[in-house]
Amino acid sequence: MLVDERKCSVHGITISEVQAQEFASRVPEARGSVADAQKLALDPNRDTADVAIMLESLTHMPRPDLVLRGLRPHVGRLLIRDHVARGEVGFTNPDWNMRFPSRVEIREQIKEGGFRLKHEEALEIPWETSAGYWLENIRRAFPVFRPEGQFKTLQRLCEQIIHRGPPEVEIMMFVAE
Numbered sequence: 350m351l352v353d354e355r356k357c358s359v360h361g362i363t364i365s366e367v368q369a370q371e372f373a374s375r376v377p378e379a380r381g382s383v384a385d386a387q388k389l390a391l392d393p394n395r396d397t398a399d400v401a402i403m404l405e406s407l408t409h410m411p412r413p414d415l416v417l418r419g420l421r422p423h424v425g426r427l428l429i430r431d432h433v434a435r436g437e438v439g440f441t442n443p444d445w446n447m448r449f450p451s452r453v454e455i456r457e458q459i460k461e462g463g464f465r466l467k468h469e470e471a472l473e474i475p476w477e478t479s480a481g482y483w484l485e486n487i488r489r490a491f492p493v494f495r496p497e498g499q500f501k502t503l504q505r506l507c508e509q510i511i512h513r514g515p516p517e518v519e520i521m522m523f524v525a526e
């Protein structure tokens with residue numbers, strides 16, 4: 350969408366080789382890099398951007414502070430959409446290898462990264478509906494055997510959401526400059 354509809358010049362960064370290959374085949378006009386965002390070595394001349402967009406990725410990284418500080422000199426604006434703990438205190442889910450900060454914590458991370466928060470909002474995402482679609486896709490992809498690895502984890506998560514209700518996180522968007 351950013352390339353086709355908005356004519357943006359896009360640089361996608363992911364730690365996954367497979368995802369980068371998929372990205373390159375779907376969006377050949379964009380630049381792609383396989384890198385750990387916590388150790389970005391960006392070129393001050395080539396690697397500048399109006400906006401850095403992080404969609405549901407920061408919570409997968411143990412050192413979000415390093416990511417944000419690494420990006421700060423290179424980007425004008427930061428948009429984060431991610432899962433945030435509902436209560437006052439953030440928590441780690443070791444099964445998914447994810448850390449969910451509270452609203453207070455993520456505001457602090459953004460500030461410590463050198464950004465000034467301009468806007469935040471909770472997005473009303475119906476978890477049960479999404480989980481139903483994900484589960485359907487998993488069942489279609491694994492019609493006979495039950496999946497292993499990441500798909501097994503996702504399947505378990507979806508079943509929990511459907512049977513026990515949404516997890517203790519909400520999806521929020523933060524815009525900072």
Ligand SMILES: C[S@@+](CC[C@H](N)C(=O)[O-])C[C@H]1O[C@@H](n2cnc3c(N)ncnc32)[C@H](O)[C@@H]1O
Binds near residue numbers: 362387410
């Ligand atoms: C849940 S997926 C979200 C993918 C995509 N942004 C979306 O919204 O569909 C998490 C993403 O974070 C990326 N990721 C996790 N840890 C990373 C790291 N240390 N450096 C760069 N990317 C990372 C993964 O490669 C994956 O693309």
